Structure formats: structure tokens, C-alpha cells
Amino acid sequence: MAEFDRVWVGADFLTMTDGLGVLRDGALAAKEGRIAWVGPRAALPAHSAPVVDCGGAWVMPGLVDCHTHLVFGGNRAAEFERRLAGATYEEIAREGGGILSTVRATRAATEEELVAGALPRLDALLAEGVTTVEVKSGYGLELEAERRMLRAARALGRERRVSVATSFLGAHAVPPEYRGRQGDYAAAVAGMVAPLAAEGLVDAVDAFLERIAFTPAETEAVFRAARAAELPVKLHADQLSDGGGAALAARFGALSADHLEHASSAGLAAMAAAGTVAVLLPGATYFIREERVPDVAAMRAAGLRMAVATDMNPGSSPARSLLLMLNMACTLYRLTVEEALLGVTRHAAAALGLADRGALAPGMRCDLAIFRVGSPAELPYWMGGNPLAGRVVAGQDA
Secondary structure, eight states: OBOOSEEEEEEEEEOOSSTTOEEEEEEEEEETTEEEEEEEGGGOOOBOSOEEEEEEEEEEEOEEEOOBOOOOSSOOHHHHHHHHTTOOHHHHHHTTOTHHHHHHHHHTSOHHHHHHHHHHHHHHHHTTTEEEEEEEOOSSOSHHHHHHHHHHHHHHHHHSSSEEEEEEEEETSOOGGGTTOHHHHHHHHHHHHHHHHHTTOOSEEEEEESTTSBOHHHHHHHHHHHHHTTOOBEEEESSSSOOSHHHHHHHTTOSEEEEOTTOOHHHHHHHHHHTOEEEEOHHHHHHTTOSOOOOHHHHHHHTOOEEEOOOBBTTTBOOOOHHHHHHHHHHHHOOOHHHHHHHTTHHHHHHTTOTTSSSOSTTSBOOEEEEOOSSTTHHHHOSSOOOEEEEEETTEEO
């Protein structure tokens, strides 16, 4: 008799192991937080474990939001009004608004205040079936404030049943005290990597390579520090212009390059060859009314893995719904249903370097999202509403 801790039946499964990996009338068994068996219900081994009847729902891997900035102080609703009146995202940033306005609010907040502000945003994601979330720093822009943000991100994983992956994004913007000395600030960021990594606060190092942010040379300096600390890298790349970010990410073997609205075909091909995941952020495209969208056709042609994320942040994508991002990715970027769902499961996990989740197979973490829908296409189809019927983290209801 098989030794399982828990078994789920009465469901159709999206295993995401080969495309959607549809398994009709399936069963899944967990042991010690991992998937022990998955297959047709008729082939389920004899066992004595408790059984959960999903009542005809669809069960898939727990969703992964692989790009968020959900820890921050304040909000930027006033800037939203300005943009509606005609100001551009870049204009606001150059005037000291944008990221820097959030920096001021974040520096003024305690760790406890940052956690309290982030929890409702996190809860909105969990309510839709998210079981793993990436959280970036980048609104402190000096060592103590960045440390406070990363500690707050770690605290979120203790406050809720969710896995939190952290990214150090000190190279997000140049703080006021370094105005006119951008290179000096990039060097300072590189110097922050080792102490933050030594405290166990950093899972990856990120940077914003853009004409309003950091140059390729400055980004490389930060990435060399990450390499010295044996940390993987990620990159905000080619969002507002083609700055060669996709190619730079590929050269460093980045886990992911994100945004990519202006990435070149050559850069995308280099990413595919390097195994770097393209993280698509349609919420930002929509919210800042960016007319150019990522070249999904070139990504497909290159065999590039595509992920989809909320980019939850106070300035360019105040999005608290990963399901809505699925709809936007399909509608704005023309992703297929299969591409979109892979983008919030297997490929999103790959964008975080997490090989133990994002698919339903023996040995994987038993993170599940259970949805009451008639077909998988309904997940990106509906705009609004929430069909989640259950969320499981490491084999336990969450």
C-alpha cells in the first residue's frame, strides 16, 4: 500500500509538464510536502491517506508571480492624475517624481509599516492562487533602507503561507544625494551586494538598464558584484528604448530579462541561447500607455520561454491581479492560452531559478491552485471575478 499524506481526486489537472499537460479525471498524491504520484484516477495506487474531492474543478500548479515591487511606502495616485493630464512617465521621473517619490515615502517607513502596507497587496495575489511571489527592493537606494525593504519581504513569507523570493534592486534609480554622480552610485550599489547577501536577504540581483536609469557599464559593475557573491541576476531591460539589455542579460546568463518592449530580435535570440526567460509585464504596457509591445513572434521564433507577471508597483503597474495579467498578455501581446498559463507556472518558476515548482510531477513541491472553471481558457478569458476554490502550499491548505 502506498504511503501518502493526502490525495486529491475529482478533478481535471493541468500538469504543465508538456504544454498544458491536460490530465482528465486525474488524481494527485502528496507526501511530506512533495508530489508523490500523479496520474489517471483509475491507476491511483491503494492507500489509506485522507482524500480531497475537488468536485469537478481544474487543478494546476500554484501560480508564480515572478516580478513584483510590492514592498513600498505611499502611492502615486497624484502622478496618475498628472499623466492623465498629459505628462509622460519619463517627464515625471526626470522632475524627481516617479521612483524617487516612492523612495522618499519608503525611506520614511519602518520595517513594520512596510510589512503592514504590503500585506493587503500580497493577500490579493494569494486570493487568486499565487503560492510563490518575487519581491524586489529598490525604493530605499541606500544600504539601510534597502536592507529594511528586504527584511520586510522576508517577513511576508513568515506572515503568510507563501514562498517569497527576493531580488536586490539597488540599481533602480539614482537617489538625490548622488545627483550628477551616477557612476559613483552604481559603485555604491555594487558594494551593497556582499553585506546584504551575507545576511541571507538576497536571492537574486536586479538592475534597471534604461536611458532614464543605468548604463550598460554601470549595470555590468553591479552584475559583477552579484557574480562575486554567487548570486544570479535579473534585468529590467529595453522597456522604453533598445539599450541592449536583452543581450547584456544573456551575456551574464541572467535568470530573466523583463519588459522587453524594445528588445531587438538579436537580443531575444541571445536570451534564448543563454536560457534566460523573457518576463512579460502587460500591466505596465497598459498603465503607462506604451504603444510598443514585446515582439512575441520573435520570441516564439527564437524558442524563448515567456513568463507573465504583475510588475505590481506604485508607479507603472499598480496591479494586484495575476489573473488580469493573463487576460492582458493574451489581449495586448497575443499570447495563446497555453503560453499565458505556462507564463505563470513553469516559466515563471524558471525566471526565479526554482526548479521544484511550476509543474505537477513526482518530486515537485505540492503547491496547487484549484479553480472552478469549465476550461483552462476561462482563466485568461474572464476580466474580474475570481474562480479560485482552493490553494495548497507544500501539501497543506493555505
